Amino acid sequence: MTGLPDSHFRDLIRPHTGQVGHVLVPERGFSSDFAAVITSEKGEFFVKAMFNNPGGRRDSILREKLINPSVQPLSPPLLWSAEGRWIILGFEAVTGRASSFKPGSPDLPAAIGSLDRIAGVGLPDVARKWTETRWDAYAADPSDVELFRGNTLVHADINPSNIMIGEDATWLVDWSWPTRGAGFIDAACLVVQLVSAGHSAEDAEAWVAGCTAWANADSEAIDAFAKATLRMYTGFAERSPDASWLRAMAAAARAWVNHRGLNESLESRS
Structure with missing residues (x-):
């Protein structure tokens, strides 16, 4: 699917999304290696991802995963995550x-x-x-x-x-x-x-x-x-x-x- 970083990324998210139909990269930047709203056969998700390399950037996405249950509904809920060469978080996509x-x-x-x-x-x-x-x-x-x-x-x-x-x-x-x-x-x-x-x-x-x-x-x-x-x-x-x-x-x-x-x-x- 055009818009996703690589085939490994697609394989990691497929159990959670099924076939991805559309990838919308927001105009504003995020402190991540990839961020987009994706529309798929299993729903719409806001996806953030970091390369799974040691260091501060990896630690930041792991913190975001760990804190999410405590900051709902102030923050959209994390619905799924996947880890391999990427660490990927799939949040509920909200309209705002x-x-x-x-x-x-x-x-x-x-x-x-x-x-x-x-x-x-x-x-x-x-x-x-x-x-x-x-x-x-x-x-x-x-x-x-x-x-x-x-x-x-x-x-x-x-x-x-x-x-x-x-x-x-x-x-x-x-x-x-x-x-x-x-x-x-x-x-x-x-x-x-x-x-x-x-x-x-x-x-x-x-x-x-x-x-x-x-x-x-x-x-x-x-x-x-x-x-x-x-x-x-x-x-x-x-x-x-x-x-x-x-x-x-x-x-x-x-x-x-x-x-x-x-x-x-x-x-x-x-």
Whole structure:
């Protein structure tokens, strides 16, 4: 079937799909080696796959498989999986669109609601050893990393594409790297996204103010995270100068740091 990566891939999914009739690769990118909506004689599925090679990318798809039972119905259910030279996940295909984070968007309440729904999941046993460390290398002070620790399930990739809006449902998708961390992290990630979408930092914080995890967070922890986020995106943008979206995220992080009165000169760290 045209559109599928190779014959081994087809053989792996055939017991779950039967004959595949159509393959639609979404316009937005995914952190996977293959992603598509496939229509088959056994139904329609959203399929994500990684090459089964040791390393972080393989670990991420295995995490997504393990976390899925705990994040339904916030995320579409995983219906089947297959493993060989590929690791393939077959999710229920849902009909929706990427959300908009722009000022005035009617999707903003649903985005905020998604964060509270994450908090409602609690910390699944499977995630207890998945300590959040992605911001550690960018902490202004080594002691700040303890402020990023916690016992909350963290998605940590909150962006418009990962919050899908349907006619009567909202889904948070792409659980590629769930972790255990401080409860405010997902709300903080949304703040930077909102600023990048055109909100002032003040308005962005006002949007997330109703999230329980944000309201209960220590302002010192949020300050430390804001500085680490600026360091992170500044470093990313410097290493990928042609990626305009990274420059935009670095600028948004800078605006947030300035809003919080943290107007210090920050050197990027790799």
